[in-house]
Structure formats: structure tokens, C-alpha cells
Amino acid sequence: MSALHDAARGILESGAAAVVIGHGEGTATGARPLFVRDPAKAGELVFDERCVHNLAVYLLKPEVKALGRAALVGQPPTLRSVLQLAAEQQLKEGDVILLLPEPDGGVRQVESFADIERAVSEADAQLSPEERACLDEVAALPREERWRFWQQEFTRCLKCYACRAACPLCYCTQCIVDVNQPQWIPVPPHPLGNMDWHVVRAMHLAGRCIGCGACARACPVDIPLNLLNQVIEEEIAGQFDARAGLSASASYALSTFTTGDKDTFIR
Amino acid sequence: MADFEPKITAFVCTWCTYAGADLTGTSRIKYASNVRVLRVPCTGRIDFMYVLQAFAQGADGIIVSGCHPADCHYTSGNLHARRRWVVFRKLLDFVGVDTRRIHFAWVSAAEGAKWADLVNSVVASVRELGPYDEYRQAIPSHIRPGGVAA
Numbered sequence: 001m002s003a004l005h006d007a008a009r010g011i012l013e014s015g016a017a018a019v020v021i022g023h024g025e026g027t028a029t030g031a032r033p034l035f036v037r038d039p040a041k042a043g044e045l046v047f048d049e050r051c052v053h054n055l056a057v058y059l060l061k062p063e064v065k066a067l068g069r070a071a072l073v074g075q076p077p078t079l080r081s082v083l084q085l086a087a088e089q090q091l092k093e094g095d096v097i098l099l100l101p102e103p104d105g106g107v108r109q110v111e112s113f114a115d116i117e118r119a120v121s122e123a124d125a126q127l128s129p130e131e132r133a134c135l136d137e138v139a140a141l142p143r144e145e146r147w148r149f150w151q152q153e154f155t156r157c158l159k160c161y162a163c164r165a166a167c168p169l170c171y172c173t174q175c176i177v178d179v180n181q182p183q184w185i186p187v188p189p190h191p192l193g194n195m196d197w198h199v200v201r202a203m204h205l206a207g208r209c210i211g212c213g214a215c216a217r218a219c220p221v222d223i224p225l226n227l228l229n230q231v232i233e234e235e236i237a238g239q240f241d242a243r244a245g246l247s248a249s250a251s252y253a254l255s256t257f258t259t260g261d262k263d264t265f266i267r
Numbered sequence: 268m269a270d271f272e273p274k275i276t277a278f279v280c281t282w283c284t285y286a287g288a289d290l291t292g293t294s295r296i297k298y299a300s301n302v303r304v305l306r307v308p309c310t311g312r313i314d315f316m317y318v319l320q321a322f323a324q325g326a327d328g329i330i331v332s333g334c335h336p337a338d339c340h341y342t343s344g345n346l347h348a349r350r351r352w353v354v355f356r357k358l359l360d361f362v363g364v365d366t367r368r369i370h371f372a373w374v375s376a377a378e379g380a381k382w383a384d385l386v387n388s389v390v391a392s393v394r395e396l397g398p399y400d401e402y403r404q405a406i407p408s409h410i411r412p413g414g415v416a417a
Contacts (some may be wrong), residue, residue, distance in 0.1 A: 139361065143399075147363025151405055184316050186323075192405035195362060196319055203315055206354050228358060235357040240350065254354065257346040259336060262353050267372040267385060 003107045006072065007099050008042040010217040011071050011109075017097050018068025021058055023051040034057070037067065047073060047101045054214040056081035056168040060090055074110075078214030079120045080245030081168040084210050085252045086113055090171065091096035113248035120246060127230060131213070135227045150195065156221040163201060163225050166218035169208050176200055202228040207236050207253035210245035273393040275302040275386070276326040278313050280333035282340040283375045290379030298383035299390040302330065309333065312346030315355045318369060322402045328368045328393035330385065335373040345373070364402070368393060382403045 004263075008020040022045040024034030032049040036042055056078045058064045072078055079098060085091045093113055100108040100119065110116055127135065138149055161177070164170045177185045177197060185200065186193030201215075209229040216226040236242050239262055242253035279285045285306045290300065303326075307313055310333030321329055331352070339345045352371055360366050370389050376381050403411055 127328060143360070143363055143365065145363075146361070147365075147401065150362045184320075186406075188407070188410055190406050190410075192402070195405070196316070196323075199319065199358060199362065200316065202358055203355060206351075206358075228361065231361045232354055232358055235354055239353055254350055255347070257343060257350050259346070261346065261349050263336070263349055265352070265356060265371055266349065267370065 002257070003105055004045055004047055004099065004101055005011075005042045005165075007107045008036060008045055008073075009039045011097060011099075012021075012036065012039040012042065016069070016154035017071035019064070020045070020071045020073070020099070022073035022099075022252050023047060023053065023055075025161060035064075035067075045073065051075075052217060054078055054081055054166070054168055056085065057166060057214065059085065059096060059168070060171045069095065069097070071099055074098040076120060077210060077214075079116050080210040081212065083113065083116055083120065083248045084169060084208060084245040085171075086248035087245075088208070088252070117247055124258075127226075131216075131224065131227065131230075131254075134224055135230060136228065139231070148167050151191045153223045154191045154194040154198060155189075157197070157223060158221060159189055159194065159197060160220060162218040162220060166214040167205070168212070168214070169205055169210070170201075176204070183261040198223075198225060198228060200226075202232055205229055205232070206232045207242060208244050209233055271394060272327055273301050273327040273398070274392055275299075275330060275389055275393060276321040277304045277330035277332065277386075278304050278307055278310075278317055278321075279304055279330070279374075280312075280340075280345070281306050281308055283334035283338065283373075284332040284360060284382065286376035287374045287378050287382045290356050290376065291382045293377045296379060296383045298386045300327075301390045303387050309339065309344035310348040311340050311341065315351065316357075318355075322364075322368075322399060323406065324391055325403070327396070327399045328370065328389055330370050330372065330389055332372040332374045332385070338373075338375060342400075351354045359415075365396070365399065368397060368399060390415060 011017045011020060012106060020036040023031040024044050025046060026032040031046055033053055033055060034044060054077050055072050082096060098110045100110060102108055110119055138146060171198050185197050213226045216224055219225055236253050240253050286396055288304060313331060318329055333345045336346060372385050
């Protein structure tokens with residue numbers, strides 16, 4: 001922990017970054033995101049297994065950008081988010097410093113996209129064993145039961161859009177659900193309209209989702225949203241050999257094509 | 268059920284399939300009248316939301332059709348669309364939407380007969396599947412578009 005405090009203090013004192021975004025103690029037993037701007041407060045940073053938030057979500061917020069250059073306490077999903085944002089021209093080389101806590105208690109500081117790419121090649125975003133079991137179970141159901149399963153899940157959706165707020169790749173300044181001409185997503189909270197929202201969210205992240213699972217963790221009613229994204233990413237990896245968040249210069253899988261793309265379903 | 272006439276919504280590109288469907292008519296080829304044709308500039312223009320909206324508003328089956336690969340008026344709109352459909356079909360299947368009701372095809376401006384065959388076969392297969400009320404029943408009846416019978 002002290003290595004993290006020292007690194008954060010050093011960055012703030014030298015002026016290399018104006019804010020260190022990490023985790024701090026929450027009001028109960030959990031951890032919460034913490035923005036440190038005063039070097040004297042670097043000691044409030046914590047890093048342990050409770051620190052699951054994907055902090056890359058803050059990088060593009062105007063309020064955070066206004067603070068100046070940011071340093072992030074990063075984990076593999078954070079790194080992949082940063083690379084994907086770079087691939088989508090949302091971050092430039094040098095916009096962000098990443099502090100990577102190491103298993104031995106040290107902290108590695110990474111800045112260039114090339115270094116970040118080297119750091120993520122080892123770490124992959126995988127579903128947890130429980131999530132994988134849930135995905136396989138749902139995928140193996142007969143279609144009618146799969147429909148019923150998801151309708152029951154979507155019935156609980158409150159349309160709070162926490163999934164959108166928690167996602168580092170959901171950065172549109174105006175989202176399709178905030179538009180009412182045309183009204184693509186029905187306003188009344190019925191399961192079909194809720195499904196429309198979740199299909200839109202998943203499709204707009206298709207080929208871009210880095211699989212951090214922040215959407216599902218943010219969901220107050222525990223809908224396993226990330227499974228929708230995961231199914232899409234696995235299809236894209238299998239069909240088009242493309243994976244999000246591994247390179248700062250990757251092209252977007254759905255804005256390109258090959259003449260040999262699967263077309264067995266087309267007459 | 269016996270007198271069920273399926274409603275089919277067809278999203279077609281103006282350059283190939285729309286012209287092809289026009290040729291079907293000028294060639295005096297008869298085909299099922301269950302299809303509502305919606306013309307768009309290119310298959311690449313077809314937002315996946317069109318499909319969900321069509322089902323919600325009463326369609327029992329959907330046709331999406333455009334130019335053959337390498338034949339696109341905009342060079343590659345259909346090839347971009349094809350990738351999107353691969354992904355979209357997978358997602359719809361995973362959330363339990365009946366993907367047997369969504370038909371993709373390439374119909375060129377010269378394939379009037381293929382368009383008639385396509386529509387006839389889609390109508391026949393959707394007639395077999397019955398009305399897609401399972402989908403619309405997820406909308407409370409008092410706000411269901413068109414007051415579809417449940």
C-alpha cells in the first residue's frame with residue numbers, strides 16, 4: 001500500500017498529474033472511487049479485492065477532464081478500457097498515467113500506449129466461473145425458455161441506466177434513450193421496452209466491450225447484463241477474429257468487413 | 268389460426284431489391300400480398316432497431332434484403348450490414364427472439380422472380396409459425412401498438 005501512496009504523492013507533487021483517481025474507504029465496508037488532488041491526502045488510497053470499479057469511466061467526463069491530466073490506479077480491465085478509448089480516438093498518447101499495483105506490493109507506472117499494450121497481453125478479461133456457468137446454461141435452454149428467462153430478468157429493470165453510467169465505453173454526449181424524436185426506446189417500463197434498451201446497449205457496445213463487467217456490478221437489480229455483451233464479443237472473436245481493448249490502434253470490427261464474412265444465413 | 272394471414276415487413280434497399288420487387292410487378296408475377304415493403308437507401312442504413320420496432324408494431328416476420336455482395340451502389344454498405352446482422356442475429360437468439368422469423372436475402376434488380384419466391388416462402392414459413400404474439404404480449408395490453416389481440 002505504501003508504494004501506491006508514494007507513487008501517487010510523487011505524481012501530484014511533481015505536477016505530472018493534477019488528480020489521482022483510485023479507491024478509498026467507503027462509508028460502510030466497501031471501497032469507493034476516490035479523487036486525490038492534494039499530495040497530503042495520497043495516504044487515503046486503498047487497494048485490495050474490494051476495489052472492483054473500472055475507474056477508466058471517469059476519464060472522459062468533462063468535470064474530470066477540467067481538473068487536468070489524470071493518473072488512474074489501474075487493473076487489467078482499466079488498461080483495456082484505456083486502449084479501447086485510444087483506439088476510438090478518445091484519448092491521446094500521454095493523456096493518462098496508469099499506476100498498476102503489483103502482487104509484491106510494488107507499483108508500476110505506465111504511460112505510453114505501447115507499454116499498456118504489453119501489460120494487457122498477459123491479462124485477459126474473462127467471465128468469472130459463475131458467470132460462465134450462467135451463460136452456458138442460458139445458451140443451452142430451448143428458445144422459448146431463453147425468452148422467458150430474459151423477460152423475467154428485464155421485468156426487474158428500473159431503467160436507471162446505471163449500466164450506462166458505469167461503462168467506460170458509453171461516452172456519447174447524447175444517448176439514444178435520451179432522444180424522443182424518434183422515440184426508439186419506449187418510455188413505459190414494460191419488459192419489451194426494457195429489452196429494447198438492453199439490446200441497444202449491447203449492440204452499441206458490440207466489438208467495443210472489453211468485458212470488465214462494470215455494467216452488471218452496477219445493476220441494482222442484478223440483471224446479468226454483461227452476458228449479452230460477452231455473447232457478442234465471443235461471436236465477433238470467432239467470426240471476425242477481432243478483440244476489443246488489446247491495441248490502441250485497432251480498427252472497429254463492425255466498421256470494416258471482409259468478402260469472406262459468414263453469409264450462410266442469407267438467401 | 269386457420270385463417271391467420273401473417274404480416275411481413277420487408278426492409279429493402281432502393282437500388283437492388285426495391286427495383287427487383289418492381290420488376291416482379293412489371294413482369295406480372297403474382298406473389299403473396301402479406302408483405303409491406305419499406306424502402307431504405309442501402310441495407311447498411313437499416314438500423315437493428317427497425318427489426319425490434321417492426322415486431323413490436325405487429326409484424327410476424329421480417330425480410331431484410333439488398334444488393335448482392337460486390338453489387339452495392341455505395342460499394343460496401345451491404346458488406347458492413349452483413350457483419351452487423353451476424354452479431355445482431357446472435358444477440359437476438361441469445362435473448363430468445365424467434366430468429367426463424369427474420370429472413371435475410373440478396374435480391375438484385377434483375378431478380379424479380381427471386382423476390383416473388385422469397386416472399387412466398389417467407390409467408391409460408393411464418394404462417395406455419397403462427398402470429399408472433401409471444402413478443403407483443405410483453406407489452407401491457409392498454410399500450411400495445413394497434414391493440415394486438417393477446
